[in-house]
Amino acid sequence: MKTMTTAVLASLALAGCSRETAAPAGEATATTVQANAQFAKTLPLADAQGFEDAQRGLVARPTGKILAADGSVITDFDAFHFVAGDAPPTVNPSLWRHAKLNAQAGLFKVVDGVYQLRGFDLGNMTLIEGRTGWIVVDALTCRETAAAALAFARRQLGDKPVTALLFSHSHIDHFGGALGVLTPEQVRGGVPVVASAGFMEEATSENVLVGTAMGRRSYYQFGKNLERSARGMVDTGLGKGVGYGSFGVLAPTDLITQPTEERVLDGVRFVFHNVPGAEAPAEMTFSVPALKLYGGAENLAQTMHNLLPVRGAKVRDALRWAGYMQQALDQLGDAEVYVGQHNWPIWGHERIAEFITKHRDVYKYTHDQTVRLINAGLTPNEIADQIRLPASLQGYFGTRGYYGDLRHNVKAVYQFYLGAYDGNPAHLDPLPPVEMARRYVALAGGADKAVAAAQQAFDQGDYRWAVELLNHVVFADAGNRAARELLARSYDQLGYAAEAATWRNSYLTAAAELRGGAPKQGTSRAAFLDMLVQTPIERFLEAMAAGLDGPAAEGKDFKINLVLTDTKESYALWIENAVLHFRRAEPAADANATMTLTKTFFVRMMAGTAGAKDMLTSDEIKVTGSRIDLLRFLGLMDKAPGTFPIVTR
Incomplete structure (x- = not known):
């Protein structure tokens, strides 16, 4: 399937409309401007419910910066102030709306006894008031952001101790800041750390074997090195940015091993649901019946999620994920408020049930229709270009592809069942990329002719084809500056039109690296030492x-x-x-x-x-x-x- 903007770009390219050769690098071409304008007409972007929810209960907003020990900036609370007003021509209007919602940083009161800290890091820190202190749900990505968030809450709410720490799942943006919340001595002194079975193994293993490659690719997914601007990084889909600081972990002292288990923590009764193998290998949701609160961990977010992240990971099980959503509906009881560990809450039982239902059906529809077309003999790319969600799911903001993307998820379902090979023997043993590129460029009559053809495609707004041609030229000769710049400009336009923040960040990071080269320094494993010693x-x-x-x-x-x-x-x-x-x-x-x-x-x-x-x-x-x-x-x-x-x- 094409997203609506990609489909618009394709239709404009086929119509041969607009000539873009005069547009300077970094600006949106007339084709992109037109595509985004047409996209804006397809959704009720003026709907105010999301903004009411994202701003509800504001206690205080943070200012300034969170710094690492070496003085580098981890979080800048002013960096996204530009995300306001109408969408600029360089940002998909649906993504712009979502970016504005995620830009609501601060401490928020959800209901009596429940608060959330949002915007300090990629994820949320949820505080639940116990008899003597705070029960903390998730510790953000790094020590610095977690400590800053907790200190900010204490300034507003009083200096209460942390009486329990819960890890919703085994991804680092939810546990990496553990040492900013509790010390090992406090844990040894009896403060419980609760997680689901398999948490420690999964939390410490993901980044060891292929962490170098995954970390490098995460720069694309999260736009780490992009400027924060309307021509750069505006969002990640799950939040504003990742806290690249000092990472650690605390070993759980209490594991949830059964499908449903209850605990009383600091006088508060929790009902935990063990839901492994969907969004994360080790994950748990929970409810607090006395507060009519349901916590969806990261199986739920205000976006379609990834079945296979752009950064890479093991493929996730869409069918199991949909099954967990049905279980969540069955377990919802009389809940009146939903909190997630990304994005903003939802109030009202019917709205929560609708939210879960839509997520259930997005993953089930993606799974079932991909499998149907697999059995009809279609390849991953063919299926991805063909599948469209039904109107009842397309029009729901809470499951739109801001972080995950339907086309990418379709390919993940295919890979889950059949692997990456599409069955065509021509693809069993293809030439390596550079050798293939050289031969294609020679077949085109040389680099100049290939670039001229790509320029013609660019002029017609056919950026996908321009990228295909120019990618071969640049792989054949990385020193071809004209090809690199035109490829970068093509990536600019694809990024400006992308609804998925992960795709936008990937396109624009590619453009930046074509212009300025790969980063001089990768993710340092030294930052992971506090976590690695637990591995x-x-x-x-x-x-x-x-x-x-x-x-x-x-x-x-x-x-x-x-x-x-x-x-x-x-x-x-x-x-x-x-x-x-x-x-x-x-x-x-x-x-x-x-x-x-x-x-x-x-x-x-x-x-x-x-x-x-x-x-x-x-x-x-x-x-x-x-x-x-x-x-x-x-x-x-x-x-x-x-x-x-x-x-x-």
């Missing part, structure tokens, strides 16, 4: 194995002992057939070398904050056997910096 050592050894340079390891037969003094663990690591293996075992007598160190120092080595020099000189590590062999062994491990190019090669 089982096996995850790091799996990451080591996945980082082994196979060709360089061919013919090598190193065996290394790893002894961790603080956790009393011992592992044997060995290379066989250019594969790194490990098992828990006592130190082998025939090993080339033995490393004896603490887990914390080993994690620092894996995170890149301790290198070979530290290994040779530090008092925190003891090496017996051949240091030379140990260095050769460690030298076979790739240390990817996470700055690889994406739109060039």
Whole structure:
């Protein structure tokens, strides 16, 4: 399926309307302006209900900035003040409306005894008043934003202690700020930390194995390096921006393992529902019957969600997700207020039931119609261009594609069942991208002719085809400045028309990198140290194995002992057939070398904050056997910096 704006752009391109060669880089072309204007006519953008909900109960608004220890800005509360008034020509009008709703940052009273902090980070921190203090639902992404949000609430509501911490699910924007809410000593002193079964394993594993690539791709999804402006990043769909600070986690002291379990926390009765394997591998929703409150975690948000994020992840199960939505309807009881861990609340039982019903049917319709067309023999791209939601779902703001996108979700359903291969043997063994690009450019008669054809497509507003042509030219010759700039301008227009914030951010980040190059620095694993020390050592050894340079390891037969003094663990690591293996075992007598160190120092080595020099000189590590062999062994491990190019090669 095409979104409405993409469909409008396509129809305008087919009609051959407008000539855009004079439009300078960064401005919306006449085709894009016209497409966005036509899009605005298809939705009741003046509907005030969302704005009433997003502003309801405001207690106070924050100002200024949240800073990291090095003085860098994590959150700037003034950065999105430009998101006001009518949509500019460079932003899809539906996304602009959503961005204005997400821009309502502050402390809000939801009902008596329940408050939310929104706009401090990508997610929300929900405070539920207990008998003696605050029960905190979710700790945001990083220590800095969590501490700032909690301090802001205490200034407005009084300096009450945190008497329980709940993690709704295992994604870092909901637990990474745990150490800004509670200390390990407070937890050891009896403050409960509640999460669902599997939380710790999932929370600590997602970013270890493919975290480098996922982190690099997240810059596209969240528009991390884009300027905050009407020509840059305006929203993420789930909130205004991610808090890139210091990440940590606290191990739960109380796990919800059954489908439904009750707890009394600081005098408040909670009913928890364990809902794994939809939006997150470990997730739980909850209700507080005395307050007629239902908390939907992130299975519900004021947007269609992702079945497969742009940044990458394991594909999510649309059918299970829809099933959980039916369960939520059955569990809703007499709830009169819904709170989510993104976006804004909903009041009124009928409105909440409608909200859940629409989400249920979006995921079920996406699943069922994709499967129907799979069985009719259509490929992922064909299905994505064909499926349209029914009018009853298209017209509902709460499930529009601001974060997820129907076309991307269709491809995720296909991948969930059949994989990425579409069944056509022509796609079994395609040429690598650069080689394919060179041959296509040669077939077109050279780069100049390909760029001329792309310019013609751009002039006609056919930006998807322009991107297809120019992508080949740039992959064939990354130094072709004319092709890079025209490709960047094409991405500009696709971004300006995109309703999904994730697609807009991806297009505009691509344009920025074509003009300025890939980032010089990737996401530093040093920021994750507080979280990584909680990660089982096996995850790091799996990451080591996945980082082994196979060709360089061919013919090598190193065996290394790893002894961790603080956790009393011992592992044997060995290379066989250019594969790194490990098992828990006592130190082998025939090993080339033995490393004896603490887990914390080993994690620092894996995170890149301790290198070979530290290994040779530090008092925190003891090496017996051949240091030379140990260095050769460690030298076979790739240390990817996470700055690889994406739109060039």
